[in-house]
Amino acid sequence: MRIGIIGATGLVGRTTLKILEERGFPASELILFASQRSAGEKIPFKGSQVEVMPISDNWDLLADIFFCSVADDVAQELLKDYKGEAWIIDKSKVFRLDPKVPLVVPEVNWDAVERLDSKIVANPNCTTIPFVMAMAAIRKTARPERTVVTSLQSASGAGKAALEELRLQREYVTAGEKMPEDAREVFGPTLAANLIPQIGSFDKAGEASEERKLRDESRKILGDETLSIHATCVRVPVEVGHSLSVTCVFQEEVGLKAIKKSIESFPGIKMMEGDELITPLDVAGKDEVFCARLRHDPMDKKVIHLWLVTDNLRKGAALNAVQIAESLI
Ligand SMILES: NC(=O)c1ccc[n+]([C@@H]2O[C@H](COP(=O)([O-])OP(=O)(O)OC[C@H]3O[C@@H](n4cnc5c(N)ncnc54)[C@H](OP(=O)(O)O)[C@@H]3O)[C@@H](O)[C@H]2O)c1
Structure with missing residues (x-):
């Protein structure tokens, strides 16, 4: 071949x-x-x-x-x-x-x-892939009525020039020096020791293109044009690994054990046990989508929250x- x-x-x-x-x-x-x-x-x-x-x-x-x-x-x-x-x-x-x-x-x-x-x-986009895998797993138990996502996306998601820029900016921050214009060409605002609540361009309604991609691509992949996703995508000063904080709202109460079982048995997803945490540094170089912090909302059993992390260069691309x-x- x-x-x-x-x-x-x-x-x-x-x-x-x-x-x-x-x-x-x-x-x-x-x-x-x-x-x-x-x-x-x-x-x-x-x-x-x-x-x-x-x-x-x-x-x-x-x-x-x-x-x-x-x-x-x-x-x-x-x-x-x-x-x-x-x-x-x-x-x-x-x-x-x-x-x-x-x-x-x-x-x-x-x-x-x-x-x-x-x-x-x-x-698909590097944020869509882990999200849609978790959604496909959860939907085996119950279809969320609405899903709210905040993505925390690493610099490498924007390519090699972006990763180099983050590394350069870190040197200025560590040295306590003023950030020159030519160290802010890719992201605009400084990313090192900071974060940027915008990925892509905003439309008239204030939604960023990365947020639109997450919704439109997920709808196409899951074959569900009415899928309701509300996203905020944030660039964070991490080198590799995109994280997602996900909240699913269901029509009725859902059993956490059933959701956990669906996620655990889904190919390519690794469910962390108990309170075990998983961070971008842990997943860089690994293949799975990692899921942790699966829990009911303390005020509403129709709502669950979870945390996903993936190496954006590997499973994300x-x-x-x-x-x-x-x-x-
Ligand atoms: N990074 C991620 O996590 C990720 C995830 C999912 C999807 N993607 C998508 O994957 C694509 C590549 O992303 P990346 O992060 O690898 O970007 P990158 O690090 O900036 O690499 C871009 C590549 O394109 C080449 N290139 C630029 N202009 C070219 C031309 N005119 N003809 C042929 N090759 C050319 C570059 O070659 P030179 O080295 O010679 O400039 C380089 O090999 C983008 O569409 C991106 O949106 C990226």
Whole structure:
């Protein structure tokens, strides 16, 4: 199986390579694409050094499956008229809500790939993936009437320039020096020793694009257009690992044991026992979506609260895409 990675030098591209190697993915050939800036760079894979190339004409003939992990505008330009035979697993937002393109978390809706005749398969947003897995598990017991989510999203969720900026900002904060303008290019406000209650652009109603993505993508994946989700997405000064504080409101009282059992038995989710905590630092480099602090609301047995944490670069992006590829072959 010939494998191509578009955006091989980025955080998600490099994590994809690592996961392909770890899982012994049957890659007979590997093609690595990035921008002109990285042309000639060598990246190790299974003991050899593979050279990075700029994207050429007829690029799509060079592999059977491509993992595309470039920014939205680059993916849009590259794939807008795609008619090739190779599978494209795309991490950008460009095709996620296209009704002709499956948007897939294999543990939740693999059947979408079988229903839709598309060579492009879209990978959901890094916050949607853990959220939708927990929702799919909970809905096996009862469907929440309404769900309120606050996401605490790491800097790496915004790519390598964002992660580098957080590291640079930390140096200024530690030194007690004023933050220069050129250390605030990605996030706008300072992220180090701070947090930013905005991810993406606001619409007229004040909702941020990341919050809209969480609702719209979850509705598509769960096949439930009336799913009621109210989100606030916050950027936090964590390097890797997205956390979500989730509150589900049900029509009737729900049994916590039944909900816990549904979550525990759901593939890819690890339920923490008792009061055991789980933090972004604990999950960096791990594959599961971790769930902790499952509890009834002390004032209302129709309400439950829980805490989710995932490595956004792995299950939130690269691992989910590799699992899609494994299911395709
Ligand atoms: N980070 C996450 O947690 C996460 C999670 C889910 C989805 N995603 C999505 O995945 C995609 C990649 O994210 P990332 O975090 O890996 O970003 P990143 O670290 O900024 O990497 C971007 C990659 O795109 C390449 N690139 C830029 N312009 C290009 C061009 N004109 N032609 C070919 N390659 C080009 C870059 O190459 P150079 O090194 O040469 O610049 C780099 O390899 C984005 O759409 C993002 O929204 C990210």
